[in-house]
Amino acid sequence: MLNHLFSPKKINQCEIPNRLAVTAMVSNYCNQDGTATDRYIAYHEEKAKGGWGLIITEDYAVNPHAMGYKCIAGLWNDEQIEGHKKLTDTIHQYDSKVFCQIYHAGRQSNSTVNGGVQPVAPSAIPCPWNREIPHELTISEIVQIVGEFGDCALRAKKAGFDGVEIHAGHGYLIAEFMSTYVNKRTDKYGGCLDNRLRFVKEIVENVRQKVGSDYPVTIRFSADEGVPGGRDISESRILAKQFEAWGVDALHVSNGVYGSHNKGTVAPMYIPHAWTIDFAAEIKNIVDIPVFTVNRINDPYMAEGILEMGKADFIGMGRGSLADPALPNKAKNGEFSSIRYCIGCLQGCVGALYTDSPLACLVNPSLGREWELNYTPVSAPKTVVVVGGGPGGLEAARIAAVKGHEVSLYEQKGYLGGQFVSAAYPPSKGEFTTYTAWIIDELDKLGVDIHLNTEVSKELLQEIQPDTIIVATGGTPMLPPIKGIYKPHVFAAEDVLLGNVPTGDKIVIAGGGEVGTETAAHLALQEKEVAVVEMFPTLMKELDSVNRFNLTKILNEYEVKQYTETKVVEILDDGVEVENSQGRFILQADTVVLALGYKPNNTLVNELKTVSDNVVVVGGALKTSNALHAIREGFDAGISIK
Known part of the structure; x- marks a missing residue:
């Protein structure tokens, strides 16, 4: 039934045993000097055990200041090769192939994680998340970085990797040069598209010269950057043809750059599944080399359908591999109900990166702990x-x-x-x-x-x-001493969500955290008139910026009234009396929903x-x-x- 998914395909001379790829995702499991740890190796080994055709390791920094996170891998010196050779030797005990992704974070970094220096970029425009003004690279500095990419690729080959992936997407340094969103230069590395592609062209040439013609070299790039002034598919079609002409062996078509308003790099649950496959399909139509597609693909049947339609050659599942490293083997054996599917929550994966913490997963608590866990049954059951x-x-x-x-x-x-x-x-x-x-x-x-x-x-x-x-x-649920809180038209958010209680057409929700705002969105989709009252200056303050942005869009589209820095004074029979800097006033309501947080139930x-x-x-x-x-x-x- 999954004949396409479990068929082999070559990239250059390297045969990948199936079409399921673990796409690069920052784990922060390495040492700060870029060397591999037992934790990092065991994390990837679990995926090889699980049957993934290709594992693409994340973000190997090309120099000690190219890092976007403190504990990512690096191959900027020969001393780092030995530990990463241990990784590839481990992976090669199984059928999986392993590629090394090489990159420079550019402006999407900061001095606390990249060795204490100012980030660099083609132009001095700060990253929306990191916000440090980057140093504008000089010509001589650009030439040096080009050589560092080639040297890093050669070390990857010496370390036993089956190929390299040049990361030219997601707003990192190469992507910054390719896009007028960040690149405002007027020298030979800026202006027209040919000039903006000069940096990546020189990198590809340098890498190829050092690794040889028979070694797989792929590129990951954003087909649509998803920001005003960013590159879109019209330029990406040109990129794809150019990459192929320069001798790149496969194209990894992704999307997006850093920023809370961007749905591209790691799409949350609010974004449809497989929403970018048509970008990959457009690219596949104009090149003769393999094409990867990614983004919110978490189901083997979904992946099979994409291959069957000819929209891509390989399916990337970064977060799907976090949730269940054994997904390929389970799918191959027809054990679909035993797959632990990614739910798109972003809490452990992207959420960890906001604080430069190790990668985690809500549905898979063993993630990143593979090296220390022992599942052997006990000799004396309790x-x-x-x-x-x-x-x-x-x-x-x-x-x-x-x-x-x-x-x-x-x-x-x-x-x-x-x-x-x-x-x-x-x-x-x-x-x-x-x-x-x-x-x-x-x-x-x-x-x-x-x-x-x-x-x-x-x-x-x-x-x-x-x-x-x-x-x-x-x-x-917490029940603070609000007058009228026990009236018969006052309900807990959980009961409202589950449909245990009826609600009227005019609803006031007390509490604007995650539960309160999500309940508001749930009721607003039923086309009810909803207002949210929150004491703090902002709603959903516990949510990450990406999920907050997407939930806010729903609240605004469905005209949910939002009252921040506002206190509930009393619940009336036909409304709620509230108070803020403007004074006291009444919000009309025939139903009041409480979402004021929880206290431990440990009696x-x-x-x-x-x-x-x-x-x-x-x-x-x-x-x-x-x-x-x-x-x-x-x-x-x-x-x-x-």
Whole structure:
């Protein structure tokens, strides 16, 4: 059924065993000197074990000041080769091929991560995220960087990589030279397209000269930069033809540059799946070398369809490989329901990069920890009781069962998933159900004993006498002392999202965080008149800038009224009295929704400690948190049971 997906194809003389590629994504798992760590190697090895045809490692810096993140790889000196040779030797134990992506971050860097120097660029225009004014490169500095790209590629070849990918996309240095969005030069490296392509042409020539004609050299570039003044597909068609003429062996067609308004580089859940494949298809129509497509492709059937339509030759799944490194093998074996799909949340992957932290994944808490984890079943299984069926409890139960323990899970409600169930109801978040459905299926296969509609008591656990109790009861909505808060038309956001309660046509939501604004969007799509009231100066302050931008677009399009720095004074029978710098006024409402945050639901903890000496509290039951932390804490609690 997936005949195209699992057919081999050559890039230059290198045969890739299937069409699924792990596209480069910053992991921050290396040492600060660019050398490989055991963590970095094991992270990539997990993907090779999982059956990916090609693994493209991320962002190898061509010099010590080319880094966009503090702990990325580098091949700017010969001493770095040995550790990265260990990586390629490890990958080559499997069928996968591995390419080394080489790059210079350009202005998309800052002095705290690139060795303490000013970033560089073709022109002195700051990056929207990093915001340091870059140094405008001189001709002699450009020539030096060209040679550094070639030297880096040669070291990659010596380190055993099967090919190199020149990163000329996503707003990094090469992309900056190619685009009038950043390049305002008037010398031979600026102005007309030929001049703007001179830098990348010299790099390709230098790389080819040093690695030889039979070594795969590919280029990743943005077909559409997605910003005012950026390059679009009209110039990218020209780029593609030029790259092919210069001897590039494959084209990796991506999109975007850095910036919160840009949907290109790593598209959030608000962006449609496979939304850029037509760019790749246009490029494929005019070249005779293989073409990669990427961006929000997370399903093997989707990937097969793209290949079947002839829109690309290889399918890149960066985040899909994070969520489930074994996706190819599972797809090949027809085990589609066992695939842990990427949900497009950005919390662990892109979210980590905002703080220059190591890569993480909400649905895969083992990511980046492959080198230290041991899944071997224990010799003496324990009796484990998990209290609470939210994300943290489900993950604790799953991994404890994987380790061979006898696990029972008790949930007070009639369904599993906790707040992650209602989290799937707002617009564009429906894929959250794939994680909940996946883990419930896994628990069934592992034989975890599930008890729904069951309230756990001290007496129940005294009867069971478990060796370990994991409390994952989550949080309960906060109810501050607002006059009228217990009126019959006042409901919790979770109940509104789940459809447990009816809502009128005029709705005021108290609380403008993630839950409140997503509930507002959910109700606004039902064409109800919605207002959000928030005490802080900004809405959804806990969201990253990309998701905030996209959610704000929905609120604005559906005319949700937004009142910041505004306090709810009293809930009336037909409205809400609020107060801000303009004074007190009344917002008309026939329904009031509370989204004022959560407090830990840990009332059971002390009582349960009288039953067992081994009581572990995770997730929202410990402190207010999110699913990323709850799942990680649940995993840690489950796997650490001896």
